[in-house]
Amino acid sequence: xxxxxxxxxxxxxxxxxxxxxxxxxVMGVDWESRVDFERLRSYRMARAMxxxxxxxxxxxxxxxxxxxxxxxxxxxxxxxxxxxFRPVLITRGEEPILWDIGSSAKNHQMFNPWISPxxxxxxxxxxxxxxxxxxxxxxGNARRIADILRERGLAGEPxxxxxxxxxxxxxxxxxxxxxxxxxxxxxxxxxxxxxxxIALLEHAAAMVDAAYDELYRSMHVGVKESEMVAVINSxxxxxxxxEVEAVNAISGERCSPHPHVFSDRVIRPxxxxxxxxxxxxxxxxxxxxxxxxxxGATAVQRDAYKRARYHxxxxxxxxxxxxxxxxxxxxxxxxxxxxxxxxxxxxGLQYCHGIGLSVWEQPLMSRYHSFEHPIELEENMVFALETxxxxxxxxxxxxxxxxxxxxxxxxxxxxxxxxxxLLITGTKYFNGTxxxxxxxxxxxxxxxxxxxxxxx
Numbered sequence: 001x002x003x004x005x006x007x008x009x010x011x012x013x014x015x016x017x018x019x020x021x022x023x024x025x026v027m028g029v030d031w032e033s034r035v036d037f038e039r040l041r042s043y044r045m046a047r048a049m050x051x052x053x054x055x056x057x058x059x060x061x062x063x064x065x066x067x068x069x070x071x072x073x074x075x076x077x078x079x080x081x082x083x084x085f086r087p088v089l090i091t092r093g094e095e096p097i098l099w100d101i102g103s104s105a106k107n108h109q110m111f112n113p114w115i116s117p118x119x120x121x122x123x124x125x126x127x128x129x130x131x132x133x134x135x136x137x138x139x140g141n142a143r144r145i146a147d148i149l150r151e152r153g154l155a156g157e158p159x160x161x162x163x164x165x166x167x168x169x170x171x172x173x174x175x176x177x178x179x180x181x182x183x184x185x186x187x188x189x190x191x192x193x194x195x196x197x198i199a200l201l202e203h204a205a206a207m208v209d210a211a212y213d214e215l216y217r218s219m220h221v222g223v224k225e226s227e228m229v230a231v232i233n234s235x236x237x238x239x240x241x242x243e244v245e246a247v248n249a250i251s252g253e254r255c256s257p258h259p260h261v262f263s264d265r266v267i268r269p270x271x272x273x274x275x276x277x278x279x280x281x282x283x284x285x286x287x288x289x290x291x292x293x294x295x296g297a298t299a300v301q302r303d304a305y306k307r308a309r310y311h312x313x314x315x316x317x318x319x320x321x322x323x324x325x326x327x328x329x330x331x332x333x334x335x336x337x338x339x340x341x342x343x344x345x346x347x348g349l350q351y352c353h354g355i356g357l358s359v360w361e362q363p364l365m366s367r368y369h370s371f372e373h374p375i376e377l378e379e380n381m382v383f384a385l386e387t388x389x390x391x392x393x394x395x396x397x398x399x400x401x402x403x404x405x406x407x408x409x410x411x412x413x414x415x416x417x418x419x420x421x422l423l424i425t426g427t428k429y430f431n432g433t434x435x436x437x438x439x440x441x442x443x444x445x446x447x448x449x450x451x452x453x454x455x456x
Contacts, residue, residue, distance in 0.1 A: 020199045024206050026240065035282075040196040041073045041114055045096075047189040052092060058157025059149060060090040060182050061172075066357040067162050067186045069283055072096050073114065076104045078243040078280070084165055085125035089145060091152055099123025099141075126167070133167050142171035149177070160185055191354060191362040193380050197284065198405060201355060201382055204281035205403055205414040208288045211235040211277055212417040220426035221269050221294060225249035225262045232277060241279045245359075248276035248289075255397035256390040258349065269295045269429065272304075272391070274399035278359055287359040287384045288415050289401035294426045300391040301398070305422040307389040308398040311350065315385055319377065319404055319411035325365040326374040328352060328385075332367055338390055343368040349388040355403060356382065381406040382414070398422070 021032040028034065048071050052060060062068055063084045069075055072088055080086060080101075088098045097119045100108065108120035126137045149155050159172070160182025172179055193201065211232045218231050229247045236244050249262035251273035267273060274291040291308075293301060314331035335346035347368055354361030363375055363383055382405050390397040403414040 018195050018199070020195055023199055024203055026203065035196045035199050037073075037196070038114070040194065040200075043194040043196070044070045044073070044189075047192070048090065048186065049092070051185045051189045052090065055160070055185055056158065057160040057180060057182065057185070058091065058154035059159045060088075060185065061145065061159055061161050062088045062090070062182065062186065063164060064162045064183070064186075066283075068098070070186070070190060070357055072098050074098060074100070074104075074108060074112065075242075075283065076100070078245075083125070083127060084163065084168075085123075085127060087123070087141075087145075089148060091149075091154060094152070095119050097121060097148070126165075128165070129167075138165075138167045138171040139174070142168070142175045142177075145172070146175035146177060162186055187362045190356050191381060192378060193356060193382050193405075197356065198380065198382065200282045200284040201286075201403070201405075202414050204279065204284050204286045205288060205416070207236055207239045207241060207281060208277045208279070208286050208415070209417045210239060212275075212290050215275065216292065216423065216425050219267065219273065219292060219294060221267060224264050224266055225251055225273075226264045228267075228275070229262050232275070236277075236279050241281055242283065243280045245278040245280060245285070246276070247278070248274075250274050250399075251294075253395040255399075256395060258388065258397065258399065260348075267294055270298065271295075272297070272301050272396040272398065274397070276399075276401065283357045285355055285357065285359045286403065287353070287355060287386075287401060288403060289386060289399045290417055290419055291398045291400060291422065293422055293424050295429050296424060297422055298393070298396075300393045301396045302422055304389045304391040304396055305398040305400075308387045308400050309420065311387045311389075312385065312400050312402065315352075315387075316402065316404065316411060319385075319406060321377055321379045321406060321408060323377045324374040325352075325363060325370040325377070328365050328377075329367045329370045332387070333389075334367065338388070348386075350386065352383045352385045354381065354383045359384070377406050379406055379408055 019033050020035060022034060025034065062071065065081050065086065068086055068088050071090060086098065086100050088096050090096050095115050099121050100123065102122040105120045105122040109117040112120065124137055131137055158178040158180045160180050162183040169179060214231060214235050215228060219228055228249050232247050233244050247262060248260060250259060251265060251267050252271040254265060255272055271294045273294065274289055276287065276289045278285060278287050291305060311332055315328050318327045332350035335343045340346035347366060351366035353359065353364045363381060384401055384403045386401045388397060388399050400419055404411040405414060
């Protein structure tokens with residue numbers, strides 16, 4: 001088992017008191033305090049309003065469904081994530097106004113009492129251009145938004161937008177609105193997690209713990225990567241996942257370079273395989289890699305895993321409030337050390353990224369940018385830390401990821417499926433034959449292939 005580098009392991013650190021009892025339970029009860037969704041909604045809206053107050057913006061117009069959920073606590077299914085058709089308008093001292101697909105707006109008016117019924121409004125977009133621009137949907141929506149801003153004395157102040165379609169942007173500018181970047185403001189709002197957000201993130205990770213436990217029992221020679229993706233989906237949906245956004249399943253010769261997508265490849269004896277599970281529970285995501293071997297492991301594969309684990313542990317030892325992102329990424333190998341020409345080419349293999357209502361939140365840390373533009377870690381940030389190392393056989397590679405909560409004392413792992421050593425799944429192959437010493441028999445193969453049945 002590889003030794004943790006520098007200081008106590010994250011698991012050994014004391015847990016800070018939280019008002020949330022029975023973490024991992026999702027049913028509401030009358031006999032103890034659990035996740036408080038009213039507190040969650042209030043916290044998120046207050047964070048967004050605080051950032052708006054500090055900014056030079058007069059208003060926010062949000063289309064990104066994660067920002068919409070953060071500010072309005074509405075969810076109509078992840079089928080809506082790429083439609084950009086549910087804008088929410090936020091101004092100082094006023095409740096948000098959300099324009100939603102008609103029947104959803106009516107449902108919100110009936111069952112979402114945290115915002116006044118008149119502020120849940122039906123609206124129509126072009127559905128990613130399906131309605132031609134000549135119909136004038138964009139112009140009508142822009143005029144409606146501009147009229148509200150004029151009524152509130154904000155017509156001359158800039159408006160922040162997170163993501164937007166070009167015709168919508170042009171229509172807003174045609175109304176005389178100055179459009180600025182609102183995504184950075186929302187990233188700042190979402191970067192520090194409340195006790196309720198942390199509990200939901202931890203529960204989402206616990207569901208993946210269970211998925212990996214089932215995967216460990218299910219992965220053997222002859223199954224396909226796609227079959228393992230189906231196993232993972234089944235476990236997560238049975239446990240209450242809102243959406244399994246993606247499962248990367250990478251095995252054998254597909255491990256290096258990392259293709260970032262599963263296939264129908266059949267798993268063979270001695271394969272190294274790594275998985276990334278991204279899913280959502282109550283909106284809160286996971287990004288959670290684990291690496292396993294089938295039947296046995298070669299010296300090359302074990303070495304690759306030890307190197308990936310070494311860089312992981314060295315980086316984890318730096319996680320604490322006040323630490324710099326540069327302190328973290330200096331423990332990652334340079335791109336040239338593991339076969340890439342530069343940091344841009346290797347991006348996404350050794351880095352950290354925030355996790356919340358999406359898997360792309362602040363802080364994001366990498367050798368590509370964090371030495372020149374470091375940021376300071378703060379208590380209650382949650383992010384994933386990823387490492388990768390290719391084997392010298394040109395085929396294998398190890399991939400590990402841990403989700404961490406920055407605590408007052410250091411960090412705490414949210415991901416608990418064992419990853420300190422390379423685990424072996426499937427049938428274990430043992431050598432039941434020995435040859436007489438000095439006998440003129442087959443010569444052993446090179447070390448990289450001599451110990452296929454050896455355990456880690």
